[in-house]
Amino acid sequence: MLTFSLNGRQVSVQAEPKTPLLWILREHLNLSGTKYGCGAGLCGACTVHLNGAAVRSCQVEAAQLDGARVVTIEGLSADSSHPLQKAWVAEQVPQCGYCQSGQIMKAAELLAANPKPTRAQIVAHMDGNICRCGTYHRIATAIERASREG
Amino acid sequence: MGEIRNEGLELSRREFLAGAGGLAFWAGFGANGFQLISEAQATTQAKVLNPWVRVAPDGGVIILSAGAEMGQGSMTSLAAIVAEEMDADWSKVVIEFAPAEASVYGYVDGDTRSMTIAGSRAVMRYYADLRIAGAQVRKVLVASAAEKWGVEPSSLRTEPGAVIDPATGRRLAYGEIAAFAKPPVRLPGVDKAELKKRSEFRIIGKSVPRRDIPLKVNGTARYAIDVHLPGMVYASTRHSPVHGGAPESWNDATVRGLPGVLGVIRLADGVAVVADRFENALAARKALAVKWKPDAPAAGFDSEKTLSDDYVRVHADPAAKTRTLDAKGDADRAFAAATKTHRAEFRSDYGYHAQMEPLNAVARFNPSFDQVEVWDGSQSPDRCRAGVAKALGFTLAQVTIHQCYMGGGFGRRTLGDYAAEAARIAREVRKPVKLIWTREEDIAHGMFRPQSFQCLEAAQDASGKVVGWRHCVVGDGGVLLHTGIKIPYYGVPNQHLELRGVSHGIRVKHWRAVGHVFNVFAIESFVDQMATAQGMDPVEFRFRHMSISPRARVLFEKVVQMSDWKAPRPEGRALGISLSERSGSLGAGVAEVSLDRASGRIRVHKVWLAVDGGLVVQPAAAKANIESGIVYGLSSVLYERVTVKEGVVMQSNFHDYHVMRMSDMPEEMHVEFVERDAPPSGLGEIGNPWVAAAVANAFHRLSGKRLQHLPFTPERVRAVLDA
Numbered sequence: 052m053l054t055f056s057l058n059g060r061q062v063s064v065q066a067e068p069k070t071p072l073l074w075i076l077r078e079h080l081n082l083s084g085t086k087y088g089c090g091a092g093l094c095g096a097c098t099v100h101l102n103g104a105a106v107r108s109c110q111v112e113a114a115q116l117d118g119a120r121v122v123t124i125e126g127l128s129a130d131s132s133h134p135l136q137k138a139w140v141a142e143q144v145p146q147c148g149y150c151q152s153g154q155i156m157k158a159a160e161l162l163a164a165n166p167k168p169t170r171a172q173i174v175a176h177m178d179g180n181i182c183r184c185g186t187y188h189r190i191a192t193a194i195e196r197a198s199r200e201g
Numbered sequence: 202m203g204e205i206r207n208e209g210l211e212l213s214r215r216e217f218l219a220g221a222g223g224l225a226f227w228a229g230f231g232a233n234g235f236q237l238i239s240e241a242q243a244t245t246q247a248k249v250l251n252p253w254v255r256v257a258p259d260g261g262v263i264i265l266s267a268g269a270e271m272g273q274g275s276m277t278s279l280a281a282i283v284a285e286e287m288d289a290d291w292s293k294v295v296i297e298f299a300p301a302e303a304s305v306y307g308y309v310d311g312d313t314r315s316m317t318i319a320g321s322r323a324v325m326r327y328y329a330d331l332r333i334a335g336a337q338v339r340k341v342l343v344a345s346a347a348e349k350w351g352v353e354p355s356s357l358r359t360e361p362g363a364v365i366d367p368a369t370g371r372r373l374a375y376g377e378i379a380a381f382a383k384p385p386v387r388l389p390g391v392d393k394a395e396l397k398k399r400s401e402f403r404i405i406g407k408s409v410p411r412r413d414i415p416l417k418v419n420g421t422a423r424y425a426i427d428v429h430l431p432g433m434v435y436a437s438t439r440h441s442p443v444h445g446g447a448p449e450s451w452n453d454a455t456v457r458g459l460p461g462v463l464g465v466i467r468l469a470d471g472v473a474v475v476a477d478r479f480e481n482a483l484a485a486r487k488a489l490a491v492k493w494k495p496d497a498p499a500a501g502f503d504s505e506k507t508l509s510d511d512y513v514r515v516h517a518d519p520a521a522k523t524r525t526l527d528a529k530g531d532a533d534r535a536f537a538a539a540t541k542t543h544r545a546e547f548r549s550d551y552g553y554h555a556q557m558e559p560l561n562a563v564a565r566f567n568p569s570f571d572q573v574e575v576w577d578g579s580q581s582p583d584r585c586r587a588g589v590a591k592a593l594g595f596t597l598a599q600v601t602i603h604q605c606y607m608g609g610g611f612g613r614r615t616l617g618d619y620a621a622e623a624a625r626i627a628r629e630v631r632k633p634v635k636l637i638w639t640r641e642e643d644i645a646h647g648m649f650r651p652q653s654f655q656c657l658e659a660a661q662d663a664s665g666k667v668v669g670w671r672h673c674v675v676g677d678g679g680v681l682l683h684t685g686i687k688i689p690y691y692g693v694p695n696q697h698l699e700l701r702g703v704s705h706g707i708r709v710k711h712w713r714a715v716g717h718v719f720n721v722f723a724i725e726s727f728v729d730q731m732a733t734a735q736g737m738d739p740v741e742f743r744f745r746h747m748s749i750s751p752r753a754r755v756l757f758e759k760v761v762q763m764s765d766w767k768a769p770r771p772e773g774r775a776l777g778i779s780l781s782e783r784s785g786s787l788g789a790g791v792a793e794v795s796l797d798r799a800s801g802r803i804r805v806h807k808v809w810l811a812v813d814g815g816l817v818v819q820p821a822a823a824k825a826n827i828e829s830g831i832v833y834g835l836s837s838v839l840y841e842r843v844t845v846k847e848g849v850v851m852q853s854n855f856h857d858y859h860v861m862r863m864s865d866m867p868e869e870m871h872v873e874f875v876e877r878d879a880p881p882s883g884l885g886e887i888g889n890p891w892v893a894a895a896v897a898n899a900f901h902r903l904s905g906k907r908l909q910h911l912p913f914t915p916e917r918v919r920a921v922l923d924a
Contacts, residue, residue, distance in 0.1 A: 066480075067460075069480075070478075070480045071480065074480050078429075078435070078478065078479050079478075082420075083423075083426075084419065084421065086424075086557070087426065087559065088557050088559070088640065089854050089855050090639060090640055090854075091855075091856070093854055093855040094557070094855050123420070124420035125419070125420050127419075131415065136418040136419060139414075139417075140414055143410060143411060143414055143822075144414075144418075145272070145414050145418065146271075146272030146273070146825060147556070147558070147606070147607060147608050147609045148413065148414075148416075148422050149556075149558045149608025149609060151417050155418060173863075175864075178863050178864045180862075180863075181855060183557045183609050183611075184829045184833075185828065185832025185866075186825075187863040188828070189825070190863070191863065
């Protein structure tokens with residue numbers, strides 16, 4: 052049994068040590084906002100925060116979780132009120148939407164460390180997250196809006 | 202605020218049945234297509250499931266939408282059309298997915314009815330019928346209010362969500378009317394003249410926010426992969442790595458002995474493993490060692506060799522099987538009499554959809570195993586339903602499809618092949634099953650945009666006018682190979698368009714405009730080549746020598762102005778121009794490109810696209826969709842290729858199937874609509890087909906060389922520069 056903090060609450064899960072956090076979230080805990088895209092750390096759809104840092108949850112094993120603090124898209128805000136979520140709606144960013152949880156969690160890491168990023172810093176930070184609908188320009192614009200409007 | 206309910210049919214049906222009164226309007230199947238009918242009429246029809254429109258006494262309006270939602274916005278757009286004509290208060294509208302019953306909810310497609318949302322045609326297909334439907338609802342609401350007030354319906358008008366009596370200023374909200382109105386036995390017909398004028402539109406053409414977006418910023422939008430059922434178990438598959446192959450045997454005892462494994466199931470072209478947890482299903486899949494039967498259709502196939510050698514041979518072979526796609530005038534005579542002729546060859550590799558959500562479905566049977574529910578994000582829920590029924594030996598009535606959001610479709614999700622697998626597996630293991638293909642499986646067992654070889658020839662007369670045109674496409678894919686091959690926007694009098702089909706056993710599929718990608722690349726590169734051969738501006742060449750249609754001319758003029766086409770560019774940059782038709786829409790685009798000669802890397806800095814899509818129902822969503830098409834196009838043009846060796850797909854994940862990332866994006870994208878008083882045409886796929894030729898034509902301006910093989914990978918670019 053491993054216990055960790057998930058979106059501010061303690062949770063306990065029975066999982067093999069090598070089970071990826073992604074499947075613990077999605078299938079053990081039925082918290083499905085975090086998406087499976089590649090299973091190999093290549094696309095960023097499964098991005099969550101682990102002890103404050105954006106990580107690919109498909110690459111985090113259960114053994115690393117005991118006592119850890121995990122935040123997913125469901126925990127970013129209680130009511131879609133995070134500046135990034137508001138900006139995402141204002142800029143009508145998502146299309147199919149499947150990658151957007153990961154995009155937002157990756158962007159949240161950036162703004163937490165650097166509230167006023169330049170466009171170049173945004174691109175460098177977000178470059179690992181694939182959006183197959185090609186909403187990248189709107190993502191960047193939304194990050195700038197969130198940075199501006201807080 | 203309105204919302205999209207995403208709980209499927211059960212909730213809505215319960216609510217409808219439990220709801221106190223209200224006005225409900227059903228969809229019926231008329232000879233001419235989709236239409237609304239009354240409750241009394243609906244009860245005589247066996248297949249009617251849910252009201253299409255319901256006005257509740259509290260003023261809420263529920264509208265079903267047949268717009269399968271994969272990010273293109275059709276779900277909102279289709280409901281917006283109904284809401285417009287019924288003059289609903291948009292903030293009170295709730296949208297729900299229509300059930301998978303094409304005979305009721307489908308659009309007319311030749312002799313059949315279909316709910317397939319593909320080719321970017323959802324709005325185009327449903328627009329006229331949904332307007333009539335909305336107007337029928339409005340007419341009933343107005344008539345009910347008129348009766349109550351004892352006045353003529355023609356003396357009343359509506360504003361969003363209410364009927365107004367201008368003579369007295371009194372008003373009745375739609376919800377109030379719904380509380381007392383008796384639905385008519387037969388719904389009134391609507392004459393086209395009774396529809397709103399364009400100038401009266403409040404929603405159409407005005408861009409309302411997409412209703413799915415709020416659910417996509419907090420993780421609550423439900424995709425099929427997110428469905429969680431009590432007692433559900435997990436499956437994953439390993440299909441034959443050689444397309445079309447069948448399993449002979451596998452290490453069954455070993456796999457069955459692994460932790461959590463509940464079953465190992467033979468499929469026609471693969472093996473499925475089932476386990477209590479998905480991680481256990483993945484481990485079992487990994488451990489699965491399958492011996493495949495040797496006679497797979499794609500055995501031994503080598504895509505690169507076939508494209509470089511075999512297709513050329515087929516093209517040159519006078520005995521090869523040919524199919525004439527279109528013929529006008531006398532092409533042979535035009536070439537015989539030509540003053541100047543041109544010829545060029547083009548190639549294009551296989552392309553993978555790479556939708557972000559790997560294929561998956563959830564299936565659950567009832568206790569007596571004679572009814573199945575399937576959750577699928579489907580571009581064609583009716584075809585999915587039929588596919589599931591066929592796989593199980595069921596009738597359609599035994600299959601219920603719960604439509605979900607799609608994490609990308611791009612043409613891959615019209616078959617429900619994986620949904621049929623999930624249903625079969627669930628029946629075998631007697632439990633609800635979530636089947637998830639791994640990304641590796643999604644690629645290896647993909648269905649691809651076909652590879653192709655094109656040969657184009659053109660004949661000019663003494664005045665320079667292009668009077669003869671031949672286009673031959675060689676490949677395996679039937680209709681997938683020749684979408685976009687026709688050039689109705691160029692009035693070339695003598696044409697011969699031809700397909701030479703071959704067969705490889707590789708699975709192929711629609712792929713965001715599919716054949717347009719390589720046909721338009723070839724056509725628009727070839728036109729540019731003719732222009733430069735004469736030292737002419739390519740736009741001028743089209744205007745003077747290609748008998749261009751007025752509609753296409755307007756678009757070129759527009760994009761010339763948008764891009765300031767003739768203005769000098771910064772050092773090392775050049776523009777290329779191109780044109781494409783798709784699903785009735787037309788677009789002319791310009792790309793500004795630079796080239797790193799050492800690496801062979803092409804960079805696209807700016808893009809301009811002028812689009813004629815007729816009436817644009819939701820301009821903001823349409824623009825976003827077109828931008829998406831441009832990026833999808835750039836990605837396919839610069840990076841994406843699937844190769845096959847010994848019948849096996851060589852790519853396995855995003856490390857070797859490279860798609861656009863943020864750093865690859867153009868700095869600017871400009872999309873503008875050209876106003877035209879015409880019904881809506883498709884806009885989801887007008888963004889990508891023109892891109893290849895525009896980039897190649899810009900490359901020619903930079904280097905003097907022609908790129909004739911998609912994609913333009915750095916290796917290929919270097920080879921072209923060195924040649």
